[in-house]
Amino acid sequence: MNREFPMGRLGRHLTDTFLILIIVTVFTSLLLLLVGASPTEAFTHLISGSFGSWSKVARVLNVWVPLTLCSVGLVYAFRSGLWNIGVEGQMVLGAIGSAGVLRMGVESGHPLLLLSLALLAGALLGAAWALFAGWLKIRGGVHEIFAGLGLNFVAIGLVLWLIFGPWKRPGIASMSGTEPFPRDLWFPTLEGWRVSPFALALVILLILATAWILNRSRFGLNLKAVGHNPRAVVLFGLSSQRYMLIAILISGALAGLAGGLQVSGVYHRLIPAISSGYGYLGLLVVMLAGFRLAPIPFIALFFAALNVGSIQLPMMMQLDSSLSGVIQGACVLSALLVFGFRHLRRRGAAD
């Protein structure tokens, strides 16, 4: 049916989105009423806090970049049937890689070359960290969820050790991170904007490339086959393990790139919470997107806006900013509800 009517499928997705938003709004409003806050006020603050001015939009975009990169990377892993929970740690390792390169080149005099090298190092280190999790799964029989989760903690330990050990600030080590890099090693931004147009362009390019790779290329088809039935692809002459490793490798590289951009474009130093939990949030984004690529940029934008907008809440309404997390979680739960309902209905219709 849907094959002949792409508009019908789009319509169904729009209806789903609408339904999810209604459920989330009702649920969040009830919760706010329960704690004695005005839902309208809270929602207004959320919106004005995220899109109220250009600088706020820039801040949203600064969250959008790493979140989208992590989410897009996760789609590769999910296509091959892997749960790359380790995306958080891969982002941290990417940040460490970039920071390492930038530290070495403080005196170099070739800032652009150094910045490119820093991003490359971020992607490579993120990929290596992911490969480690993939290798543990394939050679060691460790489930990738446990491997990834374990490596996340190792990554956090590593970053703390660096900040308080070898890379500590001259004089006193502190939770505020390493010594900031000199200004010429900051990623260039437009006048008055705190977001790098290069990072935005890079993300959009990567989304388009991913769309082609996953939906049009032979590699994408093979990857999907591995995810659907790893036992069968062997008989088609493909190595499911190789495809899984490549998928988790790409996933890690994109997360590492996100970490590198955080270091070189946003914080200009290595901080303990460099990943800001975007790896885990990326998992929610991908689930909400139904493991498909197309909705990811939009959902990531929505989630980024929630994160930035909720910063207002403690100041204006004495509400905790974790409301954004509540809304994001409610989105995923209601999406599962709506998708599940649709699945049941479709199965009922098939009988």
Next chain:
Amino acid sequence: MQVELQQIHKRFGKNHALKGVDLKVEAGTIHGLVGENGAGKSTLMKILTGYLSRTQGRILLDGREMAEADPATAAKSGIGMLYQEPQDFPPLTVLENFMVGRDAEPDSDRDRQRQRLNDLAGGLHFQLDPALKLEKLTVGERQQLELLRLLGRGVQVLILDEPTTGISDRQKERLFGALHQIRDQGRTILLVSHKLEDVVALCDRVTVLRHGMVTGEAQAPFQVPRLLEMMFDKPPETDTRSEAAARGEPLLSFDQVSADGERTGLSECNLTIHRREVVGLAGLSGSGQGLFLRLAAALDKPARGKIRTLGNDLGNMGHREFRQAGGCFLPADRLEEGLIPGFTVQDHFALAHNCGMATAKVLAAEAISQFRIRGHPHTTAESLSGGNQQRLLLSLMPPDASLALLENPTRGLDMESARLVWEHLRRQFASRGAIVFSSAELDEILNIADRVLVFFDGRIVRDLPIGELDYQDVAAAMTGK
């Protein structure tokens, strides 16, 4: 219990699978339901057991109408089905499997239940050790347990789906004896099969389905040619063997090969298969023939010994290299191992031939007409019927393979389709290379193969050219006699 189905219709979208089927089964009889693949046998039985809803029609049990049912209410009304694949729990013991899920008068006293199980088993001359783990049982024994479980639940209408697939002749005799006994207790038995020899041996009355309609009924004693006429548009011929050609150079050789796996493993296997040979692997399911094929296809590694395939030492080769050297393997598990659920027919061709979607679509359309697959290039694998999945699997085999290793290649196909498949396989592979196949049907092996290997308990106990073969001897060898 008397069962009556009146004017049952079933539509799946545009597909009109059942077009007004009438079926009346008297209490205390064994009633056969025969027909080729896609005739509607399974659909009709799924409607009776409540797994599918009917588009139209009535079901009467002892003259009382049964409302639209789900599996639980159908089971409560006394309808039970013995599936082709046992629906049991391998990690549990025989007794635990017997007890699990008994809904009427729950009784968890193990001693009493053991007594019940032993009584029921004794009555039907089955020997089952209640303490044994199910994994240790043969398919035939698991089937016996399943039958006892249904009887323990007090089924009045027993439906059997191809019950003689994969069980030994002795188990088959036992089963038939038990079924006659169950019938004589006044219960109703419906036998779904395309094996006419079973139907003739067992049934009192037979209904034939073709393309979703009843094409005839017959009363025992049956005339097989008459039944075939009702089942098929023309009676199929059974022998597709052409003149035996001279065998060529060796393509596959096993030298003192032993391996672990399946139930029995494989021990000290020695043999050579040459170009232009068609070799049938006979044996009860799980006697080592599956493992033999997997070893030859480099999907499993031997513990000891040497395997040479297509001129290569298989030592460090994987299945990928095996394929590149011109081998191909067809697994018995279609959706588990052969096909990719969620992928369409054309996706499968893109994957198998490593080509673009446009080419894949053309290839898929060609295969659909050549292999008579009921579906479209954009139909997903899991929505094809079992027989059509098998056809898709066959159509995906690389056409230029010189060593075709096939596990139950005609599983789930009716005689006419099986004949077409074998014509194709012989034309495609036997002239240029070799075919090695296993089959649950001894008849198929005897009809098709030039050379037969008989497996028993992980060993090859007979290796004979077809000319020197004696049916009785092979059957005896399969059961270890």
